[in-house]
Amino acid sequence: KNQVEQSPQSLIILEGKNCTLQCNYTVSPFSNLRWYKQDTGRGPVSLTIMTFSENTKSNGRYTATLDADTKQSSLHITASQLSDSASYICVVSDQTGANNLFFGTGTRLTVIP
C-alpha cells in the first residue's frame, strides 16, 4: 500500500534554532517527492520538488534531502523564524502522473520567541 508517514506530528522550537522534519514513504514506482508549507487557513505552497536523481535541494533556509534507497526524506529548517510556524507536508508522486499524489499528514511546527 502506498503510504507517506511524517514525524514528528508536532514540534515546538525556539526562534533562531534549527530543526529537521522526517518523511518515510512506501510509494512505488517513485516519481518525485515534494515538501509543502501550509500556513493556518491557507493552501499548501510548494517548497521543493526532488526527483529520483536528486538527493538534496534548497530553497532559502529550507533544505530537503532524499534517500531513494531507504525511501526517506528530511526537511531541514535553518535559523527558524516566527513565520516558519506552519504545517509541513510531505507528498510523494508515483510515475502515473500528477493525479497520483500521496500526502503525509504533516508536521505542525511552532516557533516561539
Added chain:
Amino acid sequence: DADVTQTPRNRITKTGKRIMLECSQTKGHDRMYWYRQDPGLGLRLIYYSFDVKDINKGEISDGYSVSRQAQAKFSLSLESAIPNQTALYFCATSDYGTSGSYEQYFGPGTRLTVT
C-alpha cells in the same frame, strides 16, 4: 495562491442541502483538482480534470460531483450534504514545471460545515 481563487471561503449549511464550491484560476493551466483535508489526515483527492472534456474520479468521489465550465473554472457540488462532509476543501491547478514534474498550486481553501 492568488492565481487560484475559491468561493466561498467559509460556508455553513444544513444536512440535505445542495451546495456548490467554485474555483477559478488565472494561471492558464489545463489540469485542475479538488481535494479535501480533514484533521489528522492527509489531503485526499475528490476529482480531477486534465482538460475541459476530461473529468476523473479521485479517491473519495462518492457524494460529490464536478463541472469544468471552462479551462479556468472547476466547480465542486455536494448534491445532498451530510455532516461527515464537513472539511476544508482545496482546489489546485498544475502544469509541467522546470523540476521535470507537474507542480501543483493550491487555492486558499473553503471551510465547509454541515450541521
